[in-house]
Amino acid sequence: MSWSTHDIPDQSGRRIVITGVTGGLGFHTALELGRAGADLVVTARDATKAAETIDRLRREVPDVSVEDLSLDLADLGDVARAAAELTDRHDRIDVLVNNAGIMIPPYTETADGFELQIGTNHLGHFAWTAALWPVLRASDARVVSVSSLAHTSVRGIDLRSLTTEGSPRKYKRWQSYGESKLANLLFALELDRRIKAAGLGAVSLAVHPGISSTNLQKTGVEMGNPFAGSALKQVSKLASQSAAAGAWSTLRGATEESLTGGEYIGPGSLGGVRGRPQQVGTSSTAKDEDLAAALWTASEAATGVDFTV
Structure with missing residues (x-):
């Protein structure tokens, strides 16, 4: 029997934190969890887009419980600030969805000097999860990391890209994207191993959305080549599923009670x-x-x- 959003159990009384809700996958994840009764905390870099997203959520689910939090994962100082603000507000987090990401931009650096994709997609979420860990651990929380089919396109990670000196190799945006999504998956599985070794009640797993029609591809490529961005989006539309369907893996990973950690959920x-x-x-x-x-x-x-887990 195939899973559907009707299988999401009642989420009333559960606090769920989701990064990157102004895009398609994040929005639809928040929408369905809000419909299920969750108390949402949603993050975004852009305050205007965050307000528009919350307005849209409230039009769809008038009684949704949602609050926003400014977060720039490409700035480790801002990650620390946002985590401190969140833990000041709340002493319990039931689910953390690490969803935000950036895809195939031209070479750019984060505020701290790291290549943008590994810095945002992996390092930002690593620092974010670490800063929230005392609350997550005390809450027996579930941590859901959003990876990608692109993780299969690389055979390793050049760990020199995790230094401010950076890797001396030529920048290839698809390679760097693949490595950042492999890092998301490696992190989720390693966190699961460490949780189990420590005998904790928290859960860590990973998900991927397949190929979904969102603005992520278009936005990333258009930073360097507007025509390529539009072309990629058209190809994606032909081969992909909707953003709402792309969010199904995240929704199942976040809510299915039988999952115990270490799983990878995808289409x-x-x-x-x-x-x-x-x-x-x-x-x-x-x-x-x-x-x-x-x-x-x-x-x-x-x-x-x-x-330290």
Whole structure:
């Protein structure tokens, strides 16, 4: 029997934090969780877009419980500020959805000097989760990390990209994107291993949306080539599923009570491109525990954060 949003259990009384809700996947994740009764905390970099998104949520679900939080994952100082603000507001988080991301921009650096994709997609979320960890651990929270099919396109991560000196190799936007999404998956699985080794009640798992029609591809490419951005979006429309369907994996990962950690949830049809969400396989590289441990150590050094589970 295939999963649908009707299978989402009542989320009343549960606080769910979602990064990056102004895009399609984040919005539809928030929308369905709001419909299920969750108390939402949603983050965005742009205050105007955040307000527009909340207005849209309230039009769809008039009684939704939602508050916004400014967060720029490309600025570690802002990550620390936002996490402190969130933990001042709330002493319980039931689910953390690490959804925000950036895709295939021209070479750009974060506020702290890291390549933008690894810095935003991985390091920002690593520091964010670490800063929230005392509350997440006390809440027996579920941490859902959004990865991508693109993680299969690379066979490793150049850990030099997690330094401000950066990797000496030529920048290739697709390669860097693939490595950042592999990092998301490695982080989720390593966090799961550490949680279980510590005997904690928290849960860590990963999801991916298949190929979904959102503004992520168009926005990333248009930073360097407007024509390529529009062309990629048209191709995506032909091969992909809707943003609402793309959010199904995240929604199942965030709410299915039988999941105990370490799972990877993604679309079950056409090689993972689209379809109802189910447990799916990962690349062999994503299972490399030595690489995951090395990535964790490099991430602590890069962010200046001691993430002791």
